[in-house]
Amino acid sequence: MSDNQNVFVGLDLGTTKICAIVGEFNNNELEIVGVGIHPSHGLKRGVVVNIDETVDSIKVAVEEAERMAGCEIQSVHVGIAGGHIKGITGHGMITLRNREVTKRDIERVIESANALMIPADREIIHVIPQEYTVDGETGIKDPVGICGIKLETNVHIVTGQVTAAQNLIKCIHLAGMDVSDVVLEQIASSKAVLTHDEKEIGVVIIDCGGGTTDIAIFSGSSIRYTENLTLGGDHLDKDIALGLSVSLSEARKLKERYGVALSELVSSEETIQIDSVGGRRQRQISRKELSMIIEPRMEEIFSLVKREIIKSGHQNLLPAGAVITGGSVIMEGSVDLVERILGMPVRLGIPMEVGGLKDIIANPIYSTGVGLVQYGASNPDNSVRKIRIRDENIFKKVFDSMKNWFQEFF
Ligand SMILES: Nc1ncnc2c1ncn2[C@@H]1O[C@H](COP(=O)(O)OP(=O)(O)OP(=O)(O)O)[C@@H](O)[C@H]1O
Numbered sequence: 238m239s240d241n242q243n244v245f246v247g248l249d250l251g252t253t254k255i256c257a258i259v260g261e262f263n264n265n266e267l268e269i270v271g272v273g274i275h276p277s278h279g280l281k282r283g284v285v286v287n288i289d290e291t292v293d294s295i296k297v298a299v300e301e302a303e304r305m306a307g308c309e310i311q312s313v314h315v316g317i318a319g320g321h322i323k324g325i326t327g328h329g330m331i332t333l334r335n336r337e338v339t340k341r342d343i344e345r346v347i348e349s350a351n352a353l354m355i356p357a358d359r360e361i362i363h364v365i366p367q368e369y370t371v372d373g374e375t376g377i378k379d380p381v382g383i384c385g386i387k388l389e390t391n392v393h394i395v396t397g398q399v400t401a402a403q404n405l406i407k408c409i410h411l412a413g414m415d416v417s418d419v420v421l422e423q424i425a426s427s428k429a430v431l432t433h434d435e436k437e438i439g440v441v442i443i444d445c446g447g448g449t450t451d452i453a454i455f456s457g458s459s460i461r462y463t464e465n466l467t468l469g470g471d472h473l474d475k476d477i478a479l480g481l482s483v484s485l486s487e488a489r490k491l492k493e494r495y496g497v498a499l500s501e502l503v504s505s506e507e508t509i510q511i512d513s514v515g516g517r518r519q520r521q522i523s524r525k526e527l528s529m530i531i532e533p534r535m536e537e538i539f540s541l542v543k544r545e546i547i548k549s550g551h552q553n554l555l556p557a558g559a560v561i562t563g564g565s566v567i568m569e570g571s572v573d574l575v576e577r578i579l580g581m582p583v584r585l586g587i588p589m590e591v592g593g594l595k596d597i598i599a600n601p602i603y604s605t606g607v608g609l610v611q612y613g614a615s616n617p618d619n620s621v622r623k624i625r626i627r628d629e630n631i632f633k634k635v636f637d638s639m640k641n642w643f644q645e646f647f
């Protein structure tokens with residue numbers, strides 16, 4: 238492995254799996270050179286509930302990725318998710334007194350948007366400016382150099398519970414690594430699976446994992462809305478276990494092997510063998526019966542997603558439709574079901590625009606992990622930043638987040 242400065246590591250602490258992905262950035266190309274994955278036991282609905290178990294899983298996943306990449310991982314970009322995450326839009330305004338907008342003005346206007354009271358138990362994770370208005374002229378991406386009297390901006394501010402972020406960081410420190418940055422999971426996934434055009438014209442990304450379903454809406458190349466639901470594919474396992482009287486692990490196996498999201502896609506003739514709870518002998522059920530348990534839960538999850546899209550006010554502003562990713566949409570029929578529920582075009586999102594171990598990471602379960610590497614590579618300054626939660630000055634963190642944005646867009 239060449240220069241360590243060019244190496245970025247994404248650590249996705251999912252509810253069902255922990256994965257570490259190592260990427261090397263050379264000549265404008267990101268090559269994935271290491272992937273480590275291990276079942277996750279210490280998280281519930283995207284939040285750490287058992288430190289020791291989480292640390293153990295992190296160590297195994299990271300060691301595997303290190304072996305494959307032939308490097309020692311010192312610092313990672315980690316994803317954050319869970320029902321505690323809140324995305325809000327703030328508005329900022331400053332006066333310019335008839336002169337050109339400077340970079341310092343941009344900092345000031347974002348700061349003024351950010352003067353919204355953030356409660357002491359919440360940590361700012363991202364401050365992402367959407368666009369600027371100079372003297373009523375809206376939709377300006379980069380106002381530096383424009384003359385005016387009044388500069389305004391809308392910013393998307395993502396906050397999370399301080400304790401949830403602290404526990405995440407504590408686990409990584411205990412596993413012997415530093416945290417370069419904490420990134421909202423769907424922002425990471427969007428880096429891996431969305432195209433520039435989709436983000437420009439309007440798209441929603443939905444990452445349906447084991448314990449959470451994460452949503453982000455983009456238009457005009459800016460993030461407009463984020464929401465995290467504490468529902469995911471693991472709920473299907475419980476439904477199947479109850480419905481068919483099988484163990485949870487058998488339920489998951491059945492779902493992953495034979496599950497179909499839309500029951501009308503399965504013929505009633507197809508049968509599958511199942512092991513009942515308590516080691517009773519095997520019996521046969523129709524595959525349709527299994528899909529009739531799965532369908533209503535998938536419908537529930539994506540109906541809640543639809544409600545969020547309507548709540549965002551962007552439902553009619555998504556010509557590029559929806560991109561679905563995460564392990565739960567691997568299931569046959571997912572695209573058709575989501576298309577039907579959301580009433581818009583839907584495609585399956587898998588990580589793209591990376592080289593190296595392409596075949597391994599071409600799977601929706603790696604969208605967040607690969608996206609974290611891409612986020613790191615597009616914000617290289619972060620690789621030396623060591624996050625401390627609630628340090629002396631909250632605004633320092635805000636400006637650090639802004640700095641990321643400057644690097645990305647200027
Ligand atoms: N072929 C498949 N068919 C149906 N479900 C699948 C399939 N493969 C994986 N899954 C399900 O996908 C889920 C895991 O997805 P993913 O790896 O994206 O979640 P995670 O990142 O661990 O969790 P989260 O993001 O919710 O914290 C599990 O519920 C798993 O059973």
Ligand SMILES: [Mg+2]
Pocket residue numbers: 249251252422446447563605
């Ligand atoms: Mg996930």
